[in-house]
Amino acid sequence: MELRVLKYFLEAARLGNITKAAENLNVTQPTMSRQIKDLEWELGEKLFERTNYAIRLTPAGELLRERAEDILFMADKTMQDFKSLKDDEISGDIAIACAESRNISFLAKCILHLKKTHPRICYHLYAGDSERVLEKLDKGLFDFAVIVENVDVEKYNSLTVHAVDRWGVVMRRDCQLAKRDFIEPGDLIDKPLMVSRQALSADLPKWFGDDTANLNVVATLDLTYNGSVLAREGVGYLLTFDGLVDTSADSPLCFKPLMPELTTNMYVVWRRKQQFTRAGEVFLETIKDLL
Structure with missing residues (x-):
């Protein structure tokens, strides 16, 4: 082949x-x-x-x-990695899979710092749920992953991002629930819900408990922006992290936090015994300093 x-x-x-x-x-x-x-x-x-x-x-x-x-x-990545070995200056590509979260601002700070010292490093960011992200990380397609679920310490090294994501509901301002200060499990049992596939299996059962099987899930999705468009059109209520959707005063949407509060931790992970390029090594050292 x-x-x-x-x-x-x-x-x-x-x-x-x-x-x-x-x-x-x-x-x-x-x-x-x-x-x-x-x-x-x-x-x-x-x-x-x-x-x-x-x-x-x-x-x-x-x-x-x-x-x-x-x-x-993988073939292209391997060629680029080997080309970078010949450069006197540290260069090359770094592939990073990222969860959707406003807390990836630490990643922006890292890239900005390295642009000053190693401007020839290029960063490739990819999105996806944790299952697919970790599968590609295992294959060596990604150098790092930023995930919002517990880490398998036998397979991965990790760094903890010292910020958490708060869950809530994005909805139209003319919805009845928009008058509430927070949303409780019973408020959503009969409502049309939109949620990521990962959250439906990993996060929300912690909050809904035994009522998870009775939820009216009308759409599952990968990208929060797509969910926000559906919410704006009145398709349903979007369960997501705070800060991912425009809910400013001019927006037709608002965000209401869950009560009891539901939060998710974030981690930077990479494979154990992974062989990094020089670009990957300096990236990792910079992330460690920032976190």
Whole structure:
């Protein structure tokens, strides 16, 4: 399985058209078609099926797309890491997966500090729930992760961020609950709720207790901004951290904290026995000083 052929496959999957993909990659359409057919033979699975106007991925193709993206990302990252070894000046890329939180301001301070001393370091930030983030961290696709759940100390080293995120509900100002100073579990039992998948399984059961099974969850999501748009349109009540949504006086939305209070801790984690580049080493030392 060649990296070049995986690039062909991903471009065809992205465009849904082999001819356009071939043009973008400056190869002939017969060459790309043959390479993809050879890849299907090698894997023993059909990767695309034809529709009237395009091609689309089969279930096997969907699986390969996810794996191919990881493989090519890791290949590119490895090349960049080795190139940075030849530089006299510390340079290179640092991949960081981050939870959504206003408390990642410490990360901004770290980057600003390093821009003065090591301006050739480039930072790549990625978002995702903790399960997917840690899976990619385990594969070496990320150098660090900033997570909002307890750390498996047998697998990861960690630093504690000395700030907590406070949970609450974002809702329209014309909602009846918007008149409340805080929200209690019983207030939400019959309400349409929107929440991240991770929080639904890991955080909210601590607060709702036995009532979790009776919740009316109308949407699960990854990005708080998308949830805020749905809340603004009146789809439901968004459970999220304080500070992630604009609830200023001019906003149609407001934030009400949960009572009893529910908070979540934040950690910077990395794999045990991880071999860092020089850029990764100086980043880690700077984070330790800041925290």
